């Protein structure tokens with residue numbers, strides 16, 4: 108290390124023990140001068156050494172926040188050097204695997220979904236020794252700090268007090284119903300390759316780069332499979348199925364070859380996506396029922412490793428799925444949300460107005476254009492989406508309001524959520540939601556909320572708590588439905604007013620839509636709701652699925668799609684036929700699941716749509732946390748529930 112390098116290192120160490128740097132700090136000006144005459148490589152070496160020194164302690168939390176403080180100092184003078192510096196420190200000290208070091212710290216490129224530049228952006232604005240740093244070190248640096256206490260802040264000043272008349276839900280006069288389609292989590296695998304390795308050593312298989320690191324000997328479990336037809340597709344003109352060419356020797360060099368329509372260890376080939384959409388349309392035609400509109404709860408891009416996730420592939424995946432939905436669903440409006448995968452780099456989304464949101468604007472521009480071109484949103488709504496993370500509010504023809512939110516604003520992997528994180532609404536999205544709800548409440552209009560990530564799953568505690576408070580304030584009179592995706596499982600979440608979970612404290616519930624992608628280990632599925640035309644309460648849900656394993660040995664023919672169950676019938680709950688399947692109904696279902704293993708098993712079967720991988724709930728600790736998941740809505744409540752389970 109050069110002398111100057113040592114000097115910088117000494118400065119950096121001062122900041123580990125000192126307070127975060129202010130822009131006006133005199134020592135900062137000194138560092139800046141020093142950095143300007145230093146070679147970039149010397150700065151990188153010196154600071155990565157400081158990171159190493161800061162980590163030489165058994166106080167993992169102090170080490171983590173110390174690294175953030177050093178990183179912040181660097182980011183304020185040379186943000187461009189942050190990625191290389193942290194990547195070097197990470198690799199030199201084997202802090203993580205090379206690929207994880209690259210994912211977390213390598214500078215942003217269009218080639219792979221690395222996030223080092225987003226990390227540098229975050230450092231510039233964060234408070235390393237306050238809540239920001241603690242939160243980051245808990246969620247994004249392997250639990251280096253204990254989970255910090257969630258700040259007691261609220262947005263209740265944004266709404267008027269609740270009136271008595273809003274403490275009950277409107278009751279229908281027994282009017283007509285209409286139908287709404289709910290589809291979720293397509294995750295198109297653009298490089299899905301018939302004959303590629305299914306039994307691969309990484310998380311995402313069936314690609315040309317999927318290999319089994321242990322053995323390529325053909326696995327006997329697949330010995331009778333014969334559905335290896337390359338190039339199978341649905342025609343653009345009339346959607347009819349064309350089977351491709353049979354592979355001549357699929358078992359050569361792979362343990363299990365990928366069949367035509369997909370596999371449980373792979374995301375969805377477009378063929379499967381088209382098949383699911385064809386099934387929706389054929390089913391409606393056969394049953395002579397219309398879907399008035401569709402909600403799509405997010406995730407278009409596949410789960411392949413970051414090094415295989417590039418910008419072009421992200422754009423193409425988003426465009427393909429939107430096109431496929433439009434081609435099949437025609438004039439039916441589709442109200443979409445974006446998922447955590449539907450951005451580049453993966454998971455990132457910056458707040459408007461703080462200098463970084465131009466990094467994401469291409470995505471909002473493109474999707475708002477698509478939504479408008481396809482007639483799903485009008486000009487004004489699309490323009491709102493363009494400038495507000497693709498979120499929007501629409502009044503449907505039937506008189507319902509649908510509000511779409513971008514859940515990356517509360518996603519635990521999004522770097523931009525870690526600065527000013529005691530601010531309950533740095534994205535401004537909650538204020539938008541509240542304003543819309545206040546307006547609807549005044550007009551006695553009912554509202555559905557759609558977003559991708561459930562607030563208890565992968566969501567940060569503060570925004571999750573705020574979401575829960577908003578739902579509580581506007582339930583049951585205004586919020587008639589809440590819909591999520593993300594987990595790929597057929598599930599629901601209950602929100603209770605107090606710690607006591609009872610029929611008297613139940614507030615509202617959310618429906619989690621099952622995925623089309625079979626990853627990981629689920630059968631592809633979709634559902635529709637029967638909706639009361641006056642109250643927009645859900646009267647029933649009807650669920651459809653396909654047994655994917657039956658397509659492995661059917662000579663490449665199309666999957667068969669089957670009726671799975673209706674939510675009113677399947678759980679044997681006694682419930683008045685005129686009453687909606689509201690939170691009170693689902694409370695009764697959750698109680699059965701809690702107390703009776705046969706209902707817990709039923710729930711698991713449905714969650715994974717009877718796939719070959721459903722856990723056996725009578726064994727070991729299987730299914731133990733199911734009730735915690737179903738009976739909570741907010742991150743902290745879920746964590747508390749699981750902690751209680753573990754201590755018992």
Ligand SMILES: *[C@@H]1O[C@H](CO)[C@@H](O)[C@H](O)[C@H]1NC(C)=O
Pocket residue numbers: 163164165
């Ligand atoms: C960390 O803890 C180990 C085991 O208690 C001890 O041997 C070591 O000296 C400690 N290291 C530091 C830097 O305190």
Ligand SMILES: *[C@@H]1O[C@H](CO)[C@@H](O)[C@H](O)[C@H]1NC(C)=O
Pocket residue numbers: 259
């Ligand atoms: C949170 O803040 C509110 C309002 O300031 C206060 O009434 C309440 O007691 C606080 N709760 C906790 C747990 O500190």
Ligand SMILES: *[C@@H]1O[C@H](CO)[C@@H](O)[C@H](O)[C@H]1NC(C)=O
Pocket residue numbers: 277278279280641642
């Ligand atoms: C049911 O009918 C009554 C009387 O016509 C009306 O006041 C009320 O608004 C109706 N309920 C709903 C939910 O439309």
Ligand SMILES: *[C@@H]1O[C@H](CO)[C@@H](O)[C@H](O)[C@H]1NC(C)=O
Pocket residue numbers: 306319320321322326328362
């Ligand atoms: C998959 O590959 C592993 C070796 O990596 C092997 O042990 C296993 O039996 C194979 N088959 C299945 C069905 O997992």
Ligand SMILES: *[C@@H]1O[C@H](CO)[C@@H](O)[C@H](O)[C@H]1NC(C)=O
Pocket residue numbers: 318319320321322323360
């Ligand atoms: C399996 O085949 C792939 C591709 O041909 C090869 O790269 C890999 O080394 C083979 N693995 C084993 C264990 O033979």
Ligand SMILES: *[C@@H]1O[C@H](CO)[C@@H](O)[C@H](O)[C@H]1NC(C)=O
Pocket residue numbers: 339340341342343377378381430431434
């Ligand atoms: C899926 O459907 C779209 C729209 O009709 C079509 O352009 C595309 O080629 C289809 N892909 C496959 C694999 O069927």
Ligand SMILES: *[C@@H]1O[C@H](CO)[C@@H](O)[C@H](O)[C@H]1NC(C)=O
Pocket residue numbers: 342344345347
């Ligand atoms: C779809 O179009 C193709 C080619 O134009 C034709 O061969 C096929 O019979 C059509 N299928 C149906 C079901 O109409």
Ligand SMILES: *[C@@H]1O[C@H](CO)[C@@H](O)[C@H](O)[C@H]1NC(C)=O
Pocket residue numbers: 527529530531
């Ligand atoms: C951080 O959030 C607070 C509200 O909690 C706000 O007053 C402040 O302006 C925010 N800081 C920045 C830089 O936006």
Ligand SMILES: *[C@@H]1O[C@H](CO)[C@@H](O)[C@H](O)[C@H]1NC(C)=O
Pocket residue numbers: 276278583613614615686687689690691692
């Ligand atoms: C659900 O509907 C039933 C029957 O209309 C009603 O008694 C109950 O209060 C409703 N529950 C909620 C949480 O709105």
Ligand SMILES: *[C@@H]1O[C@H](CO)[C@@H](O)[C@H](O)[C@H]1NC(C)=O
Pocket residue numbers: 678679705706709
């Ligand atoms: C629900 O009731 C039906 C009919 O009585 C019964 O066959 C079924 O086993 C019950 N379901 C469960 C999960 O107990």
Ligand SMILES: *[C@@H]1O[C@H](CO)[C@@H](O)[C@H](O)[C@H]1NC(C)=O
Pocket residue numbers: 654656657717718719720
């Ligand atoms: C598919 O999986 C289900 C669930 O494990 C099983 O019951 C069924 O027999 C399997 N079908 C085939 C053709 O393997």
